[in-house]
Amino acid sequence: MFKAILYTQWKWSRVVVALSVVIAFALPIMSVQRAGITEPSRWEVRELLRTIEMWSVWYAVFAAGLGLLIATTAWAQDHRGRHVYALSLPIPRWQYAMLRFAAGSLLLAAPVVALWIGALLATAMAQIPPGLNAYPNALALRFALAAFLAYSIFFAISAGTTRTAAYVLAVIGALVVTQVMLQASGMYGGLVEALFDRVITWPGPLEIFTGRWMLIDV
């Protein structure tokens, strides 16, 4: 049963998976292009770290996008058929959702492994200046966790009905409206920023996206 579900999900998201494997493999290699400096000046080391840091944003964006695409393709065909087929299968709904979730999680492994290999290759080929270290394993692990987190969130949202999505949007909209009203009345106006900070900084659940994604660091 799982094999059959995995096959369907692979078929629906294989283009996304194939493209993401290429991107995941290429991203670390492209980010360390400037790392071949054998006797770097202090300025050049700082420039190198700055470049690596600039590239690091893309890992987070890539992980979030990958999670989103794999999650939406997992449910797209069922949504299209208004879930009639899935509901007519002799399997509890929660089990069906878990199998789809597991299949999508497994598909995430391909870009994660590609990124890990790419990071290992990139750091092995580069001559890293003294005082700096390579973190291919940590980067791959962070990427895996971020992609899995994004996938889980978007999978949960996609699994729901249009009404669920409307509720999520309504909550976000209510927050924004409250913020605007508080600001207009001259009261505390940093509600959304404060909440956002809580979510994306440690120990917030999305901190993984905003932390350091450095392949090469001090």
Add this chain to the structure above:
Amino acid sequence: MSNVIETRNLRYRAGRNFEIRELSLNVPAGSIYGFLGPNGSGKTTTIALLMGQLRASQGSIKVLGQSMPEAAPRILARTGFVPERPHLYPTLTVEEVLRYHASFYQSWDWRRADELFGRFELDRSLKIAALSKGETGKLMMLLALAQNPDLLVLDEPTDGLDPVVRRAMIIAVLDYVSQRDAAVFISSHLVHELERICDWVGVMDNGKLVTEMPMQTFKSGIKRLRVTGAPALVEDPPFVLLSRDTGETLGAGEVWVVRGWQTPMQQYFEGIGASLREVVDLDLEEGFVELLRTFRTPRAQG
């Protein structure tokens, strides 16, 4: 187990203007039950309730002796379902759909699936999106039958199909039933089609079950009578007077449509000073139309 489907006082509201009300169905084991009703009468909603896809706000449903939706997976494992609108994944090929579907059913019969493939002349390599309406219908039927179900629930399975495909599908169902002694619950508004194959009939209209009875009783009990000289007001007839067309022309008489007719009832007309000129059997479609007409309007009894 005497009934494969049993509902009691089902209620379900779909939107503001439509409601299933007090629906009590009884589908006997081993029967082919025709579920008739005009478009929008609630047939598909009822089937969605029976299949656990909708939850009734009131009442109970038992399918194959188990409660729906509590025992949905166990019931669905023994039920072949062909929905009104095909819902298969359009990007998969026929072969892929078959393998996917088979993986969910322990009772899946590949031999039967292969045999039906040959009979329905389906191309395994075609994508679902590329199938014609008839091919999709045949594939849906194949999937339902190859599960080896104890119950087949077919929601307008032949609607919009050409006669050749319709015939092939009906024959496949009848062959299956003769081999497995399975029960069939088939909804349709194609009355003639059901007339030939069903032994029970239930009629829905506007969310309510109008009647439910053996097909033979339904067909034989409804007659068209030609009557002359009947008074304007008739009291306590021994049958149910469904309609009375009083447009008498050139002595041809009135046309009465009655239910529950038996030959000895002829004497009733002598008693009211009328004369019975002709008794005509109605086919299922005519009976169905008359039944709905009387259900929707007050009875024509004087």
